[in-house]
Amino acid sequence: MGYEELLEDAYSKLPEKTKGGERFEIPVLDCFNEGTKTIVKNFQAAASKVRRTPEEMAKYLGKELAVPATVEGERLILHRKLRTDVVNKKFEEYVKAQVTCKQCGKPDTHIVHEAGQRARTLVCEACGARGVVK
Ligand SMILES: [Zn+2]
Numbered sequence: 001m002g003y004e005e006l007l008e009d010a011y012s013k014l015p016e017k018t019k020g021g022e023r024f025e026i027p028v029l030d031c032f033n034e035g036t037k038t039i040v041k042n043f044q045a046a047a048s049k050v051r052r053t054p055e056e057m058a059k060y061l062g063k064e065l066a067v068p069a070t071v072e073g074e075r076l077i078l079h080r081k082l083r084t085d086v087v088n089k090k091f092e093e094y095v096k097a098q099v100t101c102k103q104c105g106k107p108d109t110h111i112v113h114e115a116g117q118r119a120r121t122l123v124c125e126a127c128g129a130r131g132v133v134k
Pocket of ligand 1: 105
């Protein structure tokens, strides 16, 4: 089997939805209020969908929403009562800024911390584009 065929073979074994073509949908965070807190039930699942760690997402959301945020198992605890749409709006901003590729719109990216530089680079594995993350 040649290299091309191997690739083809590996490709055909991928689950249907990673084959591309369809638009990436930003996961919706499932939130509810508990006393003065807001709990995101599916935080871990959302993190794995966008291929980021719950910790870095929590850091971003906590900062943007100006509330303490702690990861607790699969869930995220935001220490203030917040509306679901407010939390999701910030999460969408996060995904647009730090996950999806500016060139091709695919979420198959990772962030590189360049040595000696403060800026981080978003590298797209689908099209190879690189861009600076704010
Ligand atoms: Zn791309």
